[in-house]
Amino acid sequence: MQEVMNAPGDAARAAGCPVSAAVSAHAADPLDEIAHAIGPGPFAQLFLFLSPQADAEALAARAATLFPGTPVCGCSTAGEVTGAGYDEGQIVAFALPRRGFDVETLVIEGLDRLDTRALIADLLRARQSLGRRAFSRRHESAVLLVDGLSGQEDALVAALAGGLGPLPVVGGSAGDGKDFRRTRIIAQGRVLENAAVLTLLRSDCRVRPFSLDHLRPTEARMVVTRAEPHSRIVRRINDEPAAAEYARLLGLRPDQLSTYVFAAHPVLVRAGGRHHVRAIQHADPDGTLTFFAAIDEGLVLTLAEPQDIAAHLERELGALSAEAAPSAILGFDCIFRRIEAEGRQRGREVSEILARHRVTGFSTYGEQIGALHVNQTLTGLAFFPPEEPR
Template structure:
């Protein structure tokens, strides 16, 4: 494998510079898969043309980002482009895309997984699905549920929702030379050995488990039969430890370092970002199921960073001769880490030792390894190859 970044201002030149540097590391091998992460400040079709001028017709997927990281280096939003190239062996890659995901997200997820599985050509003993999607156009958990109807429990899913340098003007995904909105791309990865998708977050519970008794889309109306905003605000007011100055105003609407933890039947917890808007309405970034069990959670900087380091060991455990750790970290984590945001990529790369690290900052993360659920907020997910 090979990876490199560029911060040149010219889109085509930046794409070519990063691609040439990554290609040089392949030691004569041809790329079997190309992954591109880029700031939306670029002319993205020109940038992809610069990359493909080096990689030719090799399968290419990618996404716009809200920052990137590679081998310990941190590229903040509005900065540059990162390119990863993987040789075809020892894996088999099947790339696919689907557009119009907002119209019927469940069916789009099912079709995306079907196309990716068909593209890999034939069965392999083990598989994983890498997914990048326009998370601003659809419910990503619904997309994941659709994919699960094809993959079943045996195929883990990893990836992230594209970013847009925190402008919220629209996110993009890439497929070949195409730049698309309201779309998702995926790579079915066939392997002769098991592939392990892991996730971690560092958030800690501040309440006992509670029942969400009424929701309306992304609006949480009742918890334990009480007005949800009251329940949430009471916890925030009591939890003075997590109301430190660096959390205030970290994200428009996200005024505290508190979220929901969705408790799964197997005991795992999925983080769901939550905020109280100017009208006093409690909302989440991903809908909570009615009558689900939740806890209100918070996190401090050191806990977030420690969870990222621990994730590396979990991801590399039982992986045979790993070359790269594909990672997806939420932009909300950089908000909470604030001036220490660059520590996360530095610490995960140090923990990975000789293994390369490559990832981007997302608007939500895929990390499904057990059960149907597996779309996260404020979490970091990973797959070692």
């Protein structure tokens, strides 16, 4: 068993701060080991991030009996982030003690047929219920886990924004390793697809949302001239076949395009006064490009230039500790960041930085911050011990 305790563990637990653990997906009874590692609780919420090697159905059923009275939700991953940094083949638990948290969970099914009005009504009822139960807890936030192959993240976060307003919300899109075949959401003892689960939090712990990337815009721009927005497919760029034109701008042939090339050379769109990544999932045999996020005709894309991923990560995570060190960080790290780091021989260094700053979470197929679905970021919540009463 690999135990990942937030330092200092006893003090964090006593203050009601999150605690975490990770065990092998191949353990005889991984949830029993997790229960032993995180302690008796009680817990307001338990997040589980599962390697694709794990038996999600069996774990969902086991969790319902092993943690009675505790809401359990989670998802499959494209890799895990544990006390060892980047990891594989693990089940990661991130638990919110009842001493420091109250939660309300909203399961959202049928993402391809969202009823926005009904969703906002359900969301407002959930927020009101949580507010009545936990009015004395000062800090609010929300965590969203969503099917990473649904293609509906953009529509979902836009719909949720109508009921969340300025409430800080972060999230991650469930993964399936590097296979891109099947992603799963766990909620209420069930395993779901084409679904999402939103957890509303009120806490005594101070919470700071963040989203960071190490990419800068270049002068190289292109225009999407033919696309299928519903499927995130771009057929033509600058009125040329999309894959060929993207490759030409990089000085490559179309047959040289690869997952690493897409990770190392993403494109950016400008929105809300800043650039956001639009990561390319793959090139298709017909010369089209499939993206991880919303794309449309007329959109101006800018080629990105990466900074040093390790140095940037150290600097940004260090800034979170400028006044006080977080007791825990829940992180959603895009799979393409891991692919790029490994491709540039910086994987071990990035992994060590994540471990040193106590980041726990998983590698995603996309991230959510506020009303935006983004790619190639590390997005999450930093939790700080409650302030001492004056």
